[in-house]
Amino acid sequence: MAEHLVTPWEVKGDIDYEKLVKEFGVEKISDKLLERIQKHTKEIHFMLRRKVFFSHRDLKWLLDEYEKGNKFFLYTGRAPSGPIHLGHLLPWIMCKWLQDKFDVEMWFQFPNEEKFLFKKELSFEKAQEALNENILDVIALGFDPKKTHFLIDTKHADLFYEHACKVAKKITFNMVKASFGLDDSTNIGAIFYTSMQAVPAFLPSVLKGKNIPCLIPLGVDQDPHFRLTRDIMPKLGYYKPSIIHSMFLPPLSGVEGKTSSSSSDKNVILTTDSPKEVKNKINKYAFSGGQPTLEEHRKKGGNPDIDVCFQYLRMLLEEDDKKLEQIYKDYKSGKLLTGELKKYTIDKINEFLKKHQEKREKAKKKINDFIYKK
């Protein structure tokens, strides 16, 4: 098993989430905490129930505040560089659910300079093309335009920059070197960047002139940005943001590493893939936990824990716990064949994407409703 490496720029190796919890100094989301959430939300989202969102920072405090009548806002984001794949959707789907259940605002940051600064070959113009596409995927998830505000770093820089400087003054190069693995050959925009990512965690408090708690659902790789931010925000007079961390949806090639659209479009399901492309990708590339031959599979059974299709069902596509459990058992016993599991997953993905793509098309007319008006 390869040593895992998790930074905001790179995820490598077989990720040991238990180890990550210790390394990052975060807390696991306990069943007791889920019960407390359920008091407010009535039901509990399957991504929470199944611990796809597995850890948190200060979630108890956030609920304390909520129960005192001090509502939080949600903050998450997307640094555009390429198309959206299923893995990207996890934190956003969670945001949509939290927005509905807690009736809260969502501030969604599009740091349209981040990938430009960190990827040598990416032009600013290519990043903007990606931005225009990515925006559609976020809108398609059904956020309430009245309670959702998109912030685009370069467009809203007049709101960001002053506050980014206030954050930046408290961060030395030494501190970012350690957290992000930068060095003296890193460009000075990339060095500064984390200050920009910090701002939406307190910008609503600035704009509304009062201190509002913040909850950030994100992929665990983005945690280092906020470890720094959390230390700094109280020094600027704001609450530390609370965070919930999701696991990575595995790439089609297997459970090692994070689903990355930049590695290869063949290795992920894009939100714009056609039913035929989905079928082809899953059949051709989705790593299977099944046995080499039908006979052997019937006899020994498959391993759903390393089967990519099963993981996609568990983490994203199959909301029904009973169905999921049945699939798990049947696959493990050898009753359910790899081809059958793949067929089921393909249908589930295509069903999801059909609706998503329709909403994505309609989103083109709604963009202005979501972009924050200064």
Next chain:
Amino acid sequence: MAEHLVTPWEVKGDIDYEKLVKEFGVEKISDKLLERIQKHTKEIHFMLRRKVFFSHRDLKWLLDEYEKGNKFFLYTGRAPSGPIHLGHLLPWIMCKWLQDKFDVEMWFQFPNEEKFLFKKELSFEKAQEALNENILDVIALGFDPKKTHFLIDTKHADLFYEHACKVAKKITFNMVKASFGLDDSTNIGAIFYTSMQAVPAFLPSVLKGKNIPCLIPLGVDQDPHFRLTRDIMPKLGYYKPSIIHSMFLPPLSGVEGKTSSSSSDKNVILTTDSPKEVKNKINKYAFSGGQPTLEEHRKKGGNPDIDVCFQYLRMLLEEDDKKLEQIYKDYKSGKLLTGELKKYTIDKINEFLKKHQEKREKAKKKINDFIYKK
């Protein structure tokens, strides 16, 4: 004589401008070049004639372009942290003259985050108070509001940040370390800052959709920012900006170092000083090139080259070459006494400040005419 040190953050020691020309790799402004300027301006400003503006980069090219009908724009700026003193005015007075004579636009940057980022003790709020005051001094110099645009970094960051990132991507930490003497304990806002200072050198070209030559009159200590910028701008498709460099008006304590308002308000003449304060400061603190006793002075004569009052007259206050020469001769011969030279300088300063303070008061109603409208 102390070794000189000239960076944008620190000027120390007795400045050897000849040596600086070699160190910085700039060209001296020759009489031939002045003649060429005079063809367009009819007269030549005494600060050019007396080589207070002593060196340049690409000024010949700028004039080539101008003669082809390709007008330049002016760019200079002020990082607010405290009050304005006479030394600050040198490049701005030159800008005003160049604007009038060449009928060109001026873009004036107020990087209201710079000093906040570089000075540990300076709060953002204090820098903004200084900004509001500093703006008045610039307006008071008489710029044409139709052709003058103030850019305030945090307010106009939505115009700046995208382009600052494009600059930043081409500058590594190694490069700024070398140029600005930063280290790993420098904050990441200060590291990024030079990208923001680069932007106004090509922002008018961006906004107008065509490549416009740029001339930057500045104190020679600011040159390192633009050495970097000049390398990068052609890579982004813009002309290298042309620069003319001014010497530093010496502090009252003597010709060592740059007049710095941050060191002590006693050591400089502020634009808001009363006639009494001016009289007191000059009499008490202005370093004299005269002899210890009246008898000795009459006999040996004074040294105008190290006399602060004489330098103020030469660099800023006495436009009349003949009068200045007479003062030089009379002081050197011992005919003119130190008390008399001080009296003359005090009157000159107070005459200048009376008008400046009146215009400064009127400027309060004109601020909006100067701030660039997005």
